[in-house]
Amino acid sequence: MLAQSLQRHSHENSGGNNVSFFNTAFGIHEKALYLASTRSELLASNLANADTPNYKAQDVDFKAVLRRETLSGGVAMGADLDPGKIKYRVPYNPSLDGNTVEADVEQSEFATNAIRYQASLNFINGRIQSLRLAITGGQ
Amino acid sequence: MSMFRIFDVASSGMTAQSTRLNVTASNVANAESVGTTPDSVYKARHPVFAAVRDQQLMQQSEITKVRVSDIIEDQTAGRQRYQPGHPMANDDGYIFASNVNPVEEMVNMLSASRSYESNIEMMNTAKQLLIRTISLGQ
Numbered sequence: 001m002l003a004q005s006l007q008r009h010s011h012e013n014s015g016g017n018n019v020s021f022f023n024t025a026f027g028i029h030e031k032a033l034y035l036a037s038t039r040s041e042l043l044a045s046n047l048a049n050a051d052t053p054n055y056k057a058q059d060v061d062f063k064a065v066l067r068r069e070t071l072s073g074g075v076a077m078g079a080d081l082d083p084g085k086i087k088y089r090v091p092y093n094p095s096l097d098g099n100t101v102e103a104d105v106e107q108s109e110f111a112t113n114a115i116r117y118q119a120s121l122n123f124i125n126g127r128i129q130s131l132r133l134a135i136t137g138g139q
Numbered sequence: 140m141s142m143f144r145i146f147d148v149a150s151s152g153m154t155a156q157s158t159r160l161n162v163t164a165s166n167v168a169n170a171e172s173v174g175t176t177p178d179s180v181y182k183a184r185h186p187v188f189a190a191v192r193d194q195q196l197m198q199q200s201e202i203t204k205v206r207v208s209d210i211i212e213d214q215t216a217g218r219q220r221y222q223p224g225h226p227m228a229n230d231d232g233y234i235f236a237s238n239v240n241p242v243e244e245m246v247n248m249l250s251a252s253r254s255y256e257s258n259i260e261m262m263n264t265a266k267q268l269l270i271r272t273i274s275l276g277q
Contacts, residue, residue, distance in 0.1 A: 005204055040268075044145040044261050045203035048152030051159075052188040052205050086201050103257060114264050121271055123183045128276040 026127055029120040031069050035062060036117040042086065043110045046101050054098035057089040057106065062116075142272075144202055145265040151204035151259045152258040158207045163244050170239040173175070173220075174229050181237040183213035183244075208265040213238055 039060055049055040065085050091100040166183050174180030189208035192201075215238050223232030 016144060020204065037268075040142060040265065041144055041148070041202045044148045044265070045201070047257055048155075048259070049150075049188070049190050049203055049205045050147045051156075051250070052190050055190045055203070058201065103254075107260075110264065114160055114268060117268050118271065121268075123276060125275060132276075 023110060025131065026124050028066070028070055029123045029127075032066060033120040033124065034065055035060075035069070036113055036120060040110065040113050040117065042105060043106055043113060046089075046109070047103065047104045047110065050099075050101045050103050050106070052099060052101075056099075057091070058086050058103045059089050060085050061087065062113075142265050142269055146262060148202055148204050149258045149262040149265070152208060153255055155186070155188055155205045155207050156251045156255040156258065157208075160248065160255070161187075162186050162210060163247045163251065166239045166244050167241065167248075169237055170241055170244070172237050173234045174227070174263075175229050175234070177217060177235045178217075180217055180235045181239070183237065183239045184210050185213060223227050233246055 008094075039062060041059065042058055046057045089100055089105075091102055092105070093102065094100060160162050162184050169181040174179045187208045187209040188205055191204045191206050217238035218236040220234050220236060221232055222228055224232050228234050
């Protein structure tokens, strides 16, 4: 009787721990991945509009937004980039038609962002593999 | 998987740039055409690009596509040549050439093809990232 209740108790306990553990298993990379994918859309919009008169290039401060998202805690994946976090880029060479897209800047940012995304993917992949190893015991 | 929308954005850019390339091609092809009056001769055309915010997409993110809102005719005066022997010469012996500027058209062509390429690169990168995301944990 005591053993049974103990067993059930420990079972519930470990179950609860498991859920919270798997929620946070990927740490910051879960958010970084999401942020990088959202940012890649913004940079894609900039590049597509590289020749549109009066288009203003926009971007987010990756570091600041990621820090805010991390500090706010919880799983706020549904909370998208609200317009307040999107900023307009200050061009190095503004053009006469009012367009502030600089293709070289945008392309380098897009490439950097893609590498960041892949880095986050790699970290998550490694975490999955180590978790799988722990679950199967290397069999 | 919000990155799928990059394909929409990139393809809108490619469509716009290929329209620009088409217009440039028609300008270059008609650069040497002549007419009897200034109005009857071919006029250079230029596409006008405009940014489009899709309402449905905007709720999720600030993505902006591009489209050709208009194709305008260049209204600057064309060259006028004295060539009385020409079959299209007017009574004073003048013919009117089109106002296509070949240098401008070459620059437009290069710019359009570079922009088209950068849209392709963007699409390729997004594709690779998506494939890697799909194969996550395998």
